Amino acid sequence: MASPSLQTDVQARRSDASTVQSASNAQRYVQLLLLVIAAGAIYPILYLRQVYQPTMLEVFHISENQLGYLYSMLGTIFLLSYLPSGWLADRIAPRVLISFSLVATGVLGLLYSTAPSFDLLLMIFGGWGLSTGLTFWAAVIKRVSLIAGHDEQGRFFGFLDGGRGLVEAMLATIAITLFAWITQTKGGPAVVGFRFVVYMYAFLCIGLGVLLALVKDPSSQAERLSRAQAARRSNVIDDLLTLAKIPELWLVAAIVFCGYQVFWATYSFSAYLHEGEIGLSVVMAGTITTLKLWMRPIGGIGGGFLGDRFSKVTVLIIALFLASLSLIGLIAAPKISSHVLLVFLVLFIGVLTYAIRGLYWSLLDRCNVPAQTMGLAIGLISVLGYSPDVFLPLVNGYLTQTFPGVHGYQIYFGYVAAVSAVGGCAGLVLRNMLNRKEGA
Secondary structure, three states: OOOHHHHHHHHHHHHHHHHHHHOOHHHHHHHHHHHHHHHHHHOOOOOOHHHHHHHHHHHHOOOHHHHHHHHHHHHHHHHHHHHHHHHHHOOOOHHHHHHHHHHHHHHHHHHHOOOOOHHHHHHHHHHHHHHHHHHHHHHHHHHHHHHOOOOOHHHHHHHHHHHHHHHHHHHHHHHHHHHHHHHHHOOOOHHHHHHHHHHHHHHHHHHHHHHHHHOOOOOOHHHHHHHHHHHHOOOHHHHHHHHHOOHHHHHHHHHHHHHHHHHHHHOOHHHHHHOOOOOOOHHHHHHHHHHHHOHHHHHHHHHHHHHHHOOHHHHHHHHHHHHHHHHHHHHOHHHOOOHHHHHHHHHHHHHHHHHHHHHHHHHHHHOOOOHHHHHHHHHHHHHHHOOHHHHHHHHHHHHHHHOOOHHHHHHHHHHHHHHHHHHHHHHHHHHHHHHHHHHO
């Protein structure tokens, strides 16, 4: 049973949510739109590998193992940043954190466009880990959780992930068109095409960061009070112990841990489709994976509305199990003669992946987390849930180097399919726990 102080905190948060709902819907959706654009612009430059992995290996003169080291570096910094990120989000206005993150990410992108040495690439990826992890992540998640009403969590987080996916898909479509125009129509080298793609993302981040810095922060009185209360709380250990006593948080972390690995698997689709037995061209494989990005608005927003309409946990469970089965289907891709069926599988996995991402943070609202420690809770779940950022690139690099061709990717996808099924089981446990508590 929750302690009296915890119950008081939760009641205060519900009161804040009622205040939020009574505020102007237009104002709340404008705030959500700004967050969506920021989140949609900042991450693509970090993960260009999902469309341009073969080109990146050529441009930077690195192996797949070295590429794995770069993303492991990024994931390690993320892992170290998540808890401090939550602490910052409880104390500093989101506008300040988000603006700084965008500008810093864009500046590092300009350095990235010069095709630097591997050692400098490690530093750039480490810097990106700080600019998108330490100062950005928890600020965005907490902000969305606070501006959404209690019965709107699914759709708001669905709009966040689906909307940022729409932004990413539009940008990716422009980028692959630009890349194809330079490398195929104009006959330019891949390094030039890739450099212009990076320029596009870097300057966009810098411009958005400056723009958001000039926009007035519309934080409510309740949010400012929450930051003031958090600033007066100096015992992080006590806050962590309070959160550790909430069992639902651990299950949400397990679901994020499993669901996030499904998302990671999609980064390898382009390289997999380009392998010998499938043999699609770089541009064709990149085009298919770019189309997959257009599934994010469908999966994220559609999953969010379905979650609010029926049950967020149930929709999430179904998506995790279907993702597992679909990855098994993709393993059979070399034996699939129809490219139409192959494209369908990639796009269907995309829909499921983004539905999972759009839903798992909406579960936080049902975990009875005190408002002044919401950022810390996000950081704690992120440390556990996003830990695959550290080891999964190394697993991917090892398997694809040790088992060349499609076989290494098939083993990798098989592992992720198993993990996705485990996530579905964790969802079943969480649903039973919530039903028992809320039905009591």
